[in-house]
Amino acid sequence: MLRGCPIAQPRALIPFLSASDLSIGRGDRTLLSGLNLSISPGDVLHLRGRNGAGKSSLIEVLVGLRPARGGTLKRPAADQFHWIGHRNALNSDLGVRENLEGWCALNGVAASGIAAALERTGLARLRHRQVRTLSAGQKRRAALTRLLLAQRPLWLLDEPLSGLDGEGLALLGQLMNEHVAGDGGIVVTSHQSLPGRLPRVTIIDLG
Amino acid sequence: MLRGCPIAQPRALIPFLSASDLSIGRGDRTLLSGLNLSISPGDVLHLRGRNGAGKSSLIEVLVGLRPARGGTLKRPAADQFHWIGHRNALNSDLGVRENLEGWCALNGVAASGIAAALERTGLARLRHRQVRTLSAGQKRRAALTRLLLAQRPLWLLDEPLSGLDGEGLALLGQLMNEHVAGDGGIVVTSHQSLPGRLPRVTIIDLG
Amino acid sequence: MSAFLVTVARELRIAARNKASLLMPPLFFAIVVTLFALGGKPGDPQLAAVAPSVLWVGALLAALLTLDRLFRGDLDDGWLEQVFIAPASPVGMVLGKFAAHWLLTGLPLLLLAAPLALQLGFPSGAPLGWLLLGLLMGTPLLSIVGGFAAALTVSLPRAGLLLPVLVLPLLAPVVIFGSGAARAAQAGLDASGPIYFLAFLLVLSLTLLPWAATAALRSAFD
């Protein structure tokens, strides 16, 4: 490798996140071990596996919520990735917009993009509705709206499709397409196949 | 019709549930109105519709959790149907089997079938695990196990596929097939298409 | 098995999951009594005079602190809905909740009341008997009336202090009569009047409140 000559290294080769020989456990069981992965710009990593294989646990390790049991992990900085877990992280007493405003403030992001983002995810009319009164799919859409509030290169999405209707699926596919086209990376778990036409999907089957 | 001659009426014509001119609302909005439906033995009613169309609300009205805003509704007796909602109705501090035992006792059903049912849904090894420590799909499987604990002619399932892996999907398809073959009826909401090869599916699109 | 027995068994099982939690009510009670004793002037000989109030307020607090969660978990995880569509009557479930709440907080406290009262210098013998009889009538009342208020507020987001604000006025008569009976007995007077009144309240609330609480829970689904 040519030291001191960064231009020689194509951009796509600097991974957002890489793990080698990772092992992951819950309670006193080891779920996964010897796992190697890396996500570079333009990559989509589709984690699959049976219920209980450890997909959610793996993502939680990747975002730093849970320590790995072994191996090395290079994680991006906190403002370099989005994570949407199983739970929507929406307070049911607050309105949709209020919830997103809180998230923006927490992340030091301008709240001015909220209106446009809600328009995109089809929640513009519901922006003042208490989250408590949303349907399951509407809540999921509200959670996914966060992806649009801040431009972050890496997305880690845990079952983002769950509860979405056909239109929601198409929308998410489109968002993922755009993100990847803009040199973003995505790690996503889903039992369904991914919507949209993503160019470079690597499927990792956790068994 | 020949009165006093029940044999003349084919069994399939007595519906488990029928509604006419039903209207349904949440808060001060009316979601659906003028809805007619009926489920007879062997029928599968697949409710579809965009997020927030009112599928879950409709099912909750059908099971009697929520009053209809108008119309007439003939509902089956409490021990004639199963209802599995968005939420799993599992206490996270109790074990899987304990949870199901509680359900059996509440419904006056023998608990002896639990072991076999858990075997079928693939949770036999996890029967003593606290529900808190299950993965999302494992929880959903535990909720669906109830369908096997009591033979009830009508099933009302709200997004039963959510969170299930491929094997779980196949299993659910098989269960629904068997149920319909045994002259049961099913009302199910799902954004995905239904698994299994169900003979008589009516799709109702709520818009 | 009726919804009543199912619910009692279930609640006790959940409590048994966390064995240490069974020791909490008596521990809490003992701490409150100690705090009261400390809050007064140290070494006050008049502790015996306030003993009934201290015990009753302690019981009230122990009930209050656990009431908030009585139905909340079941509402959140969807169990409550399953109970309401089940063939069994939901009133049985509500009664079971009340009974389990009493078994887990009222009863331990009742068992501990005698030693604590003596500790505070409350006279043993007949007065103690009246004090305990009052608590025997009154602690189920705390569970029932408090449980009713918990059902009323279960679907509210920030009930926070609303639950105690609803419960305390409703329970004020219970505490007044209960500690009144003990004080009367302490003073050598007849304590049966307030006790009869407590018994009357107990019967009244046992016949009415489970239904009222069930109605409140049913309306929580919307």
Added chain:
Amino acid sequence: MSAFLVTVARELRIAARNKASLLMPPLFFAIVVTLFALGGKPGDPQLAAVAPSVLWVGALLAALLTLDRLFRGDLDDGWLEQVFIAPASPVGMVLGKFAAHWLLTGLPLLLLAAPLALQLGFPSGAPLGWLLLGLLMGTPLLSIVGGFAAALTVSLPRAGLLLPVLVLPLLAPVVIFGSGAARAAQAGLDASGPIYFLAFLLVLSLTLLPWAATAALRSAFD
């Protein structure tokens, strides 16, 4: 905006959703004082003597009854996890929670303490000043120490009474010194000793407990 301000704003907003909930703390205190008065002999002229204890115990109770939910909702809906992966420091969030809890329960009490104390016959002037100064030091302590205990128990299924059992011994010194200062002032003695001690406790817990609570919350994810 830092996690601290975000959290305070968020909590106040949630509270403001239900305007009536803002009135609950004063109402709660009024009821507690009434109950105390009722629990004692009717028409007891010695209420003034117990005024400090009543106010302090009332503050403790208001804190206890609202602490259980301090972090639970955020843990259940996944917000807590979002805070921990955000660029901002989670300690700010914890401090914000403590501050909002104090604003919503401690501050109203503080504002109400003077009229309530006078109502109970507590002498106005310098003694009242000491009482209020004590509460000014002590109510944040209740929120901080109590909030730490809430963080410790947030992931426990049936924390119920565990939280108060943890909190009460930790807070007993606060209540004892706080009401001690007021009683000393009432008796015309120097009350500055206990107040200094409260101030010391406040500084100590403000520097240590937010970090301890953050660590406790982090371990709640597993």
Added chain:
Amino acid sequence: MWTWFHRLASPPSFYRFADRVAPWLAVAALLLLGYGLFAGLWIAPKDYQQGDAFRIIYVHVPAAALSLSLYTGMAIAGVVALIWRIKLAECAIVALAPIGASFTALALVTGMLWGKPMWGAYWVWDARLTSELVLLFLYLGVIGLDQAFLDRRAAARACALLAIVGAVNVPIVKYSVEWWNSLHQASTILKFGKPTITAEMAIPLYASLLGAYLLAGMAALRRMQNEVLLRERRAGWVRELTAV
């Protein structure tokens, strides 16, 4: 009669009915209260024991009587709302609570003001006074509960249940003076049979009592109208009404 009642129970006809009746109630209440208070505060003779201090009775007794009557009314409306599911009764519960709370507060304040000259203290922790304070808390509890719910029907149902259960306190307030040896004076005026008070004092008292009832009735009708409008804001007849 029954059909008439049914027709009245429908929100639009109630609204029009209330619109017609409320002004008359207001006028009658004004006249009665005006006479009662004027006659009581200026014309009636001084009490031989209490001097002028007794005149507060013309405010205190009506306020105290209404505090109890309104709670009873609220509980009855609660029963009606729960059993027959009549919307108007639901509106009545939430409409009556703030009125009752105000009268209770007024009874407490006038009682305290009266207590200072009579008993030498604004407040004593005696059974009547304390149970009246508990009544205020119950009213405030109903108001708080009402405010806490988003859905109006759910709010009304919860308030109905609380109002009914809280009704046990009403007899305690009413008979506290007999059950405990209270400082407060026993029932004399509001007892059936012979009142033990001279006619010159009594007639203005009855006038202001009746006036207070009419005033409360007027306020209740108006508040119920508001509640009806709020609940039916999407209905056609309300749209028509607000369009004018």
